[in-house]
Amino acid sequence: MAMTEQRVSYTLDSSLETIDNAEEKATRIATELGFGDDEVMQISMAVREGAVNAVLHGNAYAPDKKVTLAFERTGSELVITIRDQGKGMDLSKIPNPLAPENLLKTSGRGIFLMRSFMDVVEIRPSSTGTELKLIKHVHGPTAGGKEASQ
Amino acid sequence: MTMKVGSRQVDGVTIVDCSGRITLGEGSVILRDTVRDLLSKGNKKIVLNLADVNYIDSSGIGELVSAFTTTKNQGGELKLLNLTKKVNDLLQITKLYTVFDVKDDEASAVKSFK
Numbered sequence: 657m658a659m660t661e662q663r664v665s666y667t668l669d670s671s672l673e674t675i676d677n678a679e680e681k682a683t684r685i686a687t688e689l690g691f692g693d694d695e696v697m698q699i700s701m702a703v704r705e706g707a708v709n710a711v712l713h714g715n716a717y718a719p720d721k722k723v724t725l726a727f728e729r730t731g732s733e734l735v736i737t738i739r740d741q742g743k744g745m746d747l748s749k750i751p752n753p754l755a756p757e758n759l760l761k762t763s764g765r766g767i768f769l770m771r772s773f774m775d776v777v778e779i780r781p782s783s784t785g786t787e788l789k790l791i792k793h794v795h796g797p798t799a800g801g802k803e804a805s806q
Numbered sequence: 807m808t809m810k811v812g813s814r815q816v817d818g819v820t821i822v823d824c825s826g827r828i829t830l831g832e833g834s835v836i837l838r839d840t841v842r843d844l845l846s847k848g849n850k851k852i853v854l855n856l857a858d859v860n861y862i863d864s865s866g867i868g869e870l871v872s873a874f875t876t877t878k879n880q881g882g883e884l885k886l887l888n889l890t891k892k893v894n895d896l897l898q899i900t901k902l903y904t905v906f907d908v909k910d911d912e913a914s915a916v917k918s919f920k
Contacts, residue, residue: 675831697892704829705864708864708865712830753900759902759904759905760875760905762872763868765867765868765900768900769896769899772899
């Protein structure tokens with residue numbers, strides 16, 4: 657993706673490779689946008705967790721179902737959208753992983769990590785799939801400079 | 807980088823040196839198989855040396871929890887050693903730092919077993 661483009665989207669298979677692929681794309685794009693190392697890690701991990709949800713819980717590895725991943729740079733935000741074609745599971749109803757009774761559970765931390773790392777996390781389930789929107793505000797002189805030069 | 811593990815014995819304690827990524831898929835499976843194999847052979851004092859683990863996702867965190875509870879349920883103990891900043895931060899925000907016994911040097915980790 658060239659940095660002059662405002663939006664790019666990918667249609668990906670429901671596979672483990674898609675999860676690594678989504679993470680790699682997020683890392684590259686966040687780096688190109690001038691985010692710092694810690695923020696790049698946060699964005700890439702949030703995207704990875706979103707992709708895990710889409711591939712595993714949404715599409716359940718179904719070969720005929722796709723994951724759509726989109727990155728959009730608005731004036732002051734990086735907006736990432738991940739859509740699956742599953743049954744529209746309401747991921748927001750996952751129990752609080754920080755509650756004492758849930759600390760030793762082996763799953764259920766993905767949404768929590770996304771919310772920890774991103775400024776905005778929106779989850780919209782529907783009968784045709786779940787849409788996850790992840791937003792990170794652009795901070796810092798590097799990112800601001802790129803915005804100003806466009 | 808995929809995950810690699812190697813284990814060694816120090817004064818009756820098994821040190822598992824891990825490197826790479828503990829993520830959904832191969833990394834998590836390798837960790838799970840390693841711990842189960844150790845337990846099946848009677849090695850119930852386990853230290854996971856995570857000095858060279860540079861990335862863990864939620865599945866990897868779940869696998870660490872699973873390794874911890876599986877070992878405990880079999881009468882053993884599993885401790886963590888040499889966390890990188892990223893892994894340390896993840897365990898802090900997920901409150902798992904309060905669950906695991908985390909050590910920062912091998913000698914004290916080995917001595918800490920009963």
